[in-house]
Amino acid sequence: MFKDQSLDTFLDRLASADPTPGGGSAAAVMGAMGAALVGMVASLTVGKPRYRAVEAEMHALQAKAAELRQRLLAAIEADVAAFDRVMAAYRLPKDDPNRGEAIQAALKGATDVPLACARLCVEVIGLCHEAAEKGNPNVLSDAGVGVLAAHAALKSCAINVTVNLNAIRDPAFVAERRGELEALLDGRDREVEQLYNHILAKL
Amino acid sequence: MFKDQSLDTFLDRLASADPTPGGGSAAAVMGAMGAALVGMVASLTVGKPRYRAVEAEMHALQAKAAELRQRLLAAIEADVAAFDRVMAAYRLPKDDPNRGEAIQAALKGATDVPLACARLCVEVIGLCHEAAEKGNPNVLSDAGVGVLAAHAALKSCAINVTVNLNAIRDPAFVAERRGELEALLDGRDREVEQLYNHILAKL
Numbered sequence: 001m002f003k004d005q006s007l008d009t010f011l012d013r014l015a016s017a018d019p020t021p022g023g024g025s026a027a028a029v030m031g032a033m034g035a036a037l038v039g040m041v042a043s044l045t046v047g048k049p050r051y052r053a054v055e056a057e058m059h060a061l062q063a064k065a066a067e068l069r070q071r072l073l074a075a076i077e078a079d080v081a082a083f084d085r086v087m088a089a090y091r092l093p094k095d096d097p098n099r100g101e102a103i104q105a106a107l108k109g110a111t112d113v114p115l116a117c118a119r120l121c122v123e124v125i126g127l128c129h130e131a132a133e134k135g136n137p138n139v140l141s142d143a144g145v146g147v148l149a150a151h152a153a154l155k156s157c158a159i160n161v162t163v164n165l166n167a168i169r170d171p172a173f174v175a176e177r178r179g180e181l182e183a184l185l186d187g188r189d190r191e192v193e194q195l196y197n198h199i200l201a202k203l
Numbered sequence: 204m205f206k207d208q209s210l211d212t213f214l215d216r217l218a219s220a221d222p223t224p225g226g227g228s229a230a231a232v233m234g235a236m237g238a239a240l241v242g243m244v245a246s247l248t249v250g251k252p253r254y255r256a257v258e259a260e261m262h263a264l265q266a267k268a269a270e271l272r273q274r275l276l277a278a279i280e281a282d283v284a285a286f287d288r289v290m291a292a293y294r295l296p297k298d299d300p301n302r303g304e305a306i307q308a309a310l311k312g313a314t315d316v317p318l319a320c321a322r323l324c325v326e327v328i329g330l331c332h333e334a335a336e337k338g339n340p341n342v343l344s345d346a347g348v349g350v351l352a353a354h355a356a357l358k359s360c361a362i363n364v365t366v367n368l369n370a371i372r373d374p375a376f377v378a379e380r381r382g383e384l385e386a387l388l389d390g391r392d393r394e395v396e397q398l399y400n401h402i403l404a405k406l
Contacts, residue, residue, distance in 0.1 A: 007213055007279075008206040011235055011272060015242030022243060023348030026236045030352060032214055033229045039218030040225060069214060076210075141366045145226030145359040149233060152355035155399065156348040163344045163406045196358065203366045 002076045019087070024079035027156035028072050028117055034124040034150030035069035037142045041135035054134045061130055068124055072153075075117045079160075082110040086164075104168060111164040111177055118157035118184050124150035125192065132199055144199040151192040158185055205279045222290070227282035230359035231275050231320055237327040237353030238272035240345045244338035257337045264333055271327055275356075278320045282363075285313040289367075307371060314367040314380055321360035321387050327353035328395065335402055347402040354395040361388055 002010060002021055010029075014021050042062035045051045051058065086109075089102040096102075128147035132140060161181050165174050205213060205224055213232075217224055245265035248254045254261065289312075292305040299305075331350035335343060364384050368377050 003211040004209050006207050006209055007232065007235075008276065010210055011239040011276070014236065014239040015246060015269065015272065017243075017246040019247065019342070022342070023240060023345040026240060026345075026348050026352060029210065029236065030233060030355070032210075033217065033232065036214040036217040037226060037229060040220075043218060043220040044222065066218065069218065073211065073214070139222070139225070141362045142226040142229075144362045145229050148355040148358050148362075149229060152233070152351040156351050159344045159347045159351075159399075159403065159406070162403055166406055196362075200362065200365060203362070203369055 003073045020080040024160045025076045027153045028075035030149045031121045031153035032069050032072035034146045035065045037146030038065040038127045038131045041131040041139045041143050044139050045136040078113045082113045086110050114157040114160035121150045121154035206276045223283040227363045228279045230356045231278035233352045234324045234356035235272050235275035237349045238268045240349030241268040241330045241334045244334040244342050244346050247342050248339040281316045285316045289313050310367050317360040317363035324353045324357035
């Protein structure tokens, strides 16, 4: 499992001529770092008398961030598996009557993995707002790094969804996925920039 | 060393109530992922007859990306060490006549580590342009994820520089570092957005 590799080894493999892991896995790691930083803010807020008023919310935030982190870590493996299926389909003999259909099915899978990852990143961005607003202000900067990581992950997923959609010949599938992606991205740049500026001003 | 920890363990420690590793280390990891993705594009370009015209440039890009990745990985440890020095200074007895000076010196160190990291991230962003323009177009999406990672890392460094500068009482030091940070950030949002949109359009 990639999550069991050392950071150094993971980055070596990312930089190698092996096409996996690639940008899709890097996006999932960035999203997971965003979730971990939300977890850090919550962990440094719970149990402190000064923040007793938000104790229950911070416990819930911690649990939600941990769950999203695990789902984003799972997306690293899912992305590699989906890409490997695309490669396997392209390697089928050119005269195999099922080759075209196998490629299309694999591309749909390789679209849905980063799309699911994008959904998780939007959830992490939402948690970053809560961490920044209600968490221990001494770790506000970590909430700021968290939202930047989750947002970069979201836009990275958008790239990976788009590159696959461009090769899919099912207009209904393409329109549906593109519509969901656009909804996930809509207004997000401005939202994140506002939170970033708000955090910078409050440091 | 943090770079020898598994991704899973690193993220667990990031999410824990231990203040290190925190956002500074996460920023360095994101920058290193950006550099690794540049390395991936170069690795999948060199040695292919079709890209012979850029072979020498891609070898140089690969070497430069590998060097920046190692320097960014080293910044993970440097960030933790600098933060630990700040914490140690704050823990000096309140009546220690050197306490104030020790805190200020530690804060200056904790400013210069993310500032150096920010410089490296700007270099990675520069390499992403080259990877996107001259590298194998089949991995253009990976150059896109790389620039998003490096840019999020740069802005994360800006947060960490700022939080330390805000506690430093040496106006000349503060003005000098803030000036350099502003120069590193100047025009970068627009530059990265343009490259991102260019890549999305070419996928």
